[in-house]
Amino acid sequence: MSKDEKISNGPIGLDVGTSRIVVARREEKKYQFEAQLNAFITLPWSKLTENLLRQEGVFHEVEGDEIVVAGNDAQKFAEVFHVETRRPMYRGVLNPREPHSLAVVRRIIARLLGRAGAEDKGVFFSVPAAVDNEEGGLAHHEASISQILVSLGYTPTPIEEGLAVVFSELATTNYSGFGISCGSGLCNVCLAELSLPVISFSVPKAGDYIDTHAAAVTGERATRMRIQKEQAFHLNGSDGDRVQNALTVYHDDVIRTLTNTLRTKIASAQQLPKLNKPVPVVLSGGTAMPKGFVERFIAALRMQDFPVRVSEVRISGDPLNATARGALMAALASERTFTTAATA
Ligand SMILES: Nc1ncnc2c1ncn2[C@@H]1O[C@H](COP(=O)(O)OP(=O)(O)O)[C@@H](O)[C@H]1O
Ligand SMILES: [Mg+2]
Known part of the structure; x- marks a missing residue:
């Protein structure tokens, strides 16, 4: 299964939340949102399980002797296979105690965004503000998400979540x-x-x-x-x-x-x-x-x-999409600024 078939022409707003990742795009003068649960399950590899997931059209990847199912399907299949869903993030940043964290977030972002098209590669993505002025892994989290977006061909800019809501x-x-x-x-x-x-x-x-x-x-x-x-x-x-x-x-x-x-x-x-x-x-x-x-x-x-x-x-009139929408509006605003500067 190829996860990178999708091509996106930005600008894009991306809310990297602890429980959900939401993407906002502007299409035909309307805001469009798409979300995936920021969660995954791992199943012991077997030919039977893999065939079953393939037949059901479930997005999955084999890693060593495990199968990883990420995003919305994780919740659905956690019930089928009686396993607990796990989360790659904890308190707003990549969870250092979860070895799968970066790979799972990369997979979900790649699935929602696809690769960058030829134009408008700008993505504004949300990052949390510090708790008690503590660094708390923020720099690593921000750099990791940036790096995922760069590897997909985008030009990433972080925006604080509260500012995105503004x-x-x-x-x-x-x-x-x-x-x-x-x-x-x-x-x-x-x-x-x-x-x-x-x-x-x-x-x-x-x-x-x-x-x-x-x-x-x-x-x-x-x-x-x-x-x-x-x-x-x-x-x-x-x-x-x-x-x-x-x-x-x-x-x-x-x-x-x-x-x-x-x-x-x-x-x-x-x-x-x-x-x-x-x-x-x-x-x-x-x-x-x-x-x-x-x-x-x-x-x-x-x-x-x-x-x-x-x-x-x-x-907010749309509380679950406000961050992604605000990130997109910041991306659109910065694009306008650049265009104006370039044509001035
Ligand atoms: N309709 C609802 N009523 C009450 N709580 C909700 C509702 N929808 C989601 N939640 C709670 O909101 C939290 C997730 O909010 P969200 O803004 O999506 O988070 P994040 O930014 O952490 O991904 C979870 O604790 C979830 O249980
Ligand atoms: Mg959030």
């Missing part, structure tokens, strides 16, 4: 305000003024934290918590159900940590721009999706005594 959502305030993405590994935050990042950071509590902690206190499996959370959960106080209660507690924990860190970071910032007008806050990412999340976030932010004046807090 590009996606805050055109009406000239790209001033807070872009926040609450994913599975991290919540990423960027305060931008006129599209330039002023403060960026991330918090290592998000969807995975909610799943593992809610699982620990209820004696359930984290996967079951995730499914409950995604299918039938809203944050409006306790209704007696222990799973719902546990999920509520850990969503509140994430919200409190996020808003407290936001407050501290702004209060301790050396050079805050003047920001004459109140600025908006936009939330995105899967973890911000449950009903009631925005309301709880507003309550925790305590806007009256927040160090920056906030005009509104809202959720």
